[in-house]
Amino acid sequence: MDYSGRQQRLREDLRRHRLDALLVTHLPNIRYLCGFSGSSGALLVLTDSSTLFTDGRYTQQASAEVRAAKVKIVRNSPLIAAMEWLGRKALSGGTKSHVVGIEAQYLTVAARRSLSEAQSKRVRIKETAALVERARMIKDADEIQVIRSAVEHGAALFEAALQVLRPGVREVEVAAEMEYAARKGGAEGMSFETIIASGERSALPHGRASEATVAARGFVVCDFGVILHGYCSDRTRTVYMGAATGEARRVYAAVLASQQAAIAAVRPGASVSQVDGAARKVLKQHGLAQYFTHSTGHGVGLEIHEAPRVAQGQQEILRPGMVITIEPGVYLPGKWGVRIEDMVVVTEHGCEVLTPTQKELIVI
Ligand code: ZN
Numbered sequence: 001m002d003y004s005g006r007q008q009r010l011r012e013d014l015r016r017h018r019l020d021a022l023l024v025t026h027l028p029n030i031r032y033l034c035g036f037s038g039s040s041g042a043l044l045v046l047t048d049s050s051t052l053f054t055d056g057r058y059t060q061q062a063s064a065e066v067r068a069a070k071v072k073i074v075r076n077s078p079l080i081a082a083m084e085w086l087g088r089k090a091l092s093g094g095t096k097s098h099v100v101g102i103e104a105q106y107l108t109v110a111a112r113r114s115l116s117e118a119q120s121k122r123v124r125i126k127e128t129a130a131l132v133e134r135a136r137m138i139k140d141a142d143e144i145q146v147i148r149s150a151v152e153h154g155a156a157l158f159e160a161a162l163q164v165l166r167p168g169v170r171e172v173e174v175a176a177e178m179e180y181a182a183r184k185g186g187a188e189g190m191s192f193e194t195i196i197a198s199g200e201r202s203a204l205p206h207g208r209a210s211e212a213t214v215a216a217r218g219f220v221v222c223d224f225g226v227i228l229h230g231y232c233s234d235r236t237r238t239v240y241m242g243a244a245t246g247e248a249r250r251v252y253a254a255v256l257a258s259q260q261a262a263i264a265a266v267r268p269g270a271s272v273s274q275v276d277g278a279a280r281k282v283l284k285q286h287g288l289a290q291y292f293t294h295s296t297g298h299g300v301g302l303e304i305h306e307a308p309r310v311a312q313g314q315q316e317i318l319r320p321g322m323v324i325t326i327e328p329g330v331y332l333p334g335k336w337g338v339r340i341e342d343m344v345v346v347t348e349h350g351c352e353v354l355t356p357t358q359k360e361l362i363v364i
């Protein structure tokens with residue numbers, strides 16, 4: 001991974017925002033910038049160097065993982081240690097004061113207060129928003145390669161689900177089989193709690209696998225993903241138990257057409273709201289738009305939900321290298337629901353569905 005290139009681009013951004021430094025505390029951002037995957041740390045990016053502050057539990061891990069930054073093992077909070085270190089540096093550097101950006105979105109009120117207490121007179125704190133997240137939206141070739149393998153690995157779990165999906169099996173058992181297969185295949189973990197929602201529960205857009213048993217008839221929504229080398233995958237398939245009714249087939253076909261229309265709308269220069277609109281338009285033609293109650297998709301990378309949001313009213317313009325999900329759904333409360341989700345990468349001329357698999361209705 002090109003950590004120094006990422007930091008170089010961030011430094012150009014810091015100049016544009018009149019910042020002398022950025023105190024990075026959001027762990028996925030730290031990982032993106034220097035490779036450190038520990039659970040405690042603060043990365044201070046200055047215009048000419050970077051330093052990662054972490055604690056003694058991570059001495060070995062930091063020296064193995066961190067690139068393009070010095071490592072300082074500290075006894076107190078890495079956040080405070082970074083702030084104090086910057087204060088000393090500012091004092092020793094003459095009269096010039098330092099403006100340091102903080103990631104306002106992620107600091108607790110208490111942490112912000114401690115920062116003020118640790119702040120030297122020569123240091124000024126400025127709140128910033130999404131500086132690193134905006135860079136993370138565009139994946140480089142290394143990232144796309146890792147995401148591709150995460151998606152492939154994640155997609156294979158659906159086979160494990162199909163092996164056990166039968167009337168009477170508990171939803172958690174289906175999830176357990178998938179998660180066992182994920183870990184056996186080398187995944188670091190699941191990218192979110194596996195969703196297995198059967199019968200009436202399929203109308204819950206986020207129906208985490210429960211103790212409920214799969215009914216003999218009706219839809220089962222399976223939404224799942226793995227983390228591989230830090231990167232997430234995300235996919236949804238919906239199957240039908242028993243003989244599918246005409247209405248069930250019609251709704252499934254409408255959701256599939258909606259998903260395909262949205263995928264066809266993904267290209268550089270299109271806005272995310274246009275993609276969302278393409279999905280909604282098809283469902284409207286089928287009289288189902290009011291049952292599509294969430295956004296069409298989201299960015300995926302080091303985090304399962306990251307920028308951009310593919311939703312109404314969002315203005316982000318798609319650019320090559322963005323990786324997003326396309327996941328329209330229709331939910332009839334108390335009855336059932338259908339969702340179909342794939343991850344796509346925006347290419348120079350359109351998009352590529354990562355590991356395309358069949359999406360025709362599977363009846364069990
Ligand atoms: Zn999903």
Ligand code: ZN
Nearest residue numbers: 234325327341
């Ligand atoms: Zn998703």
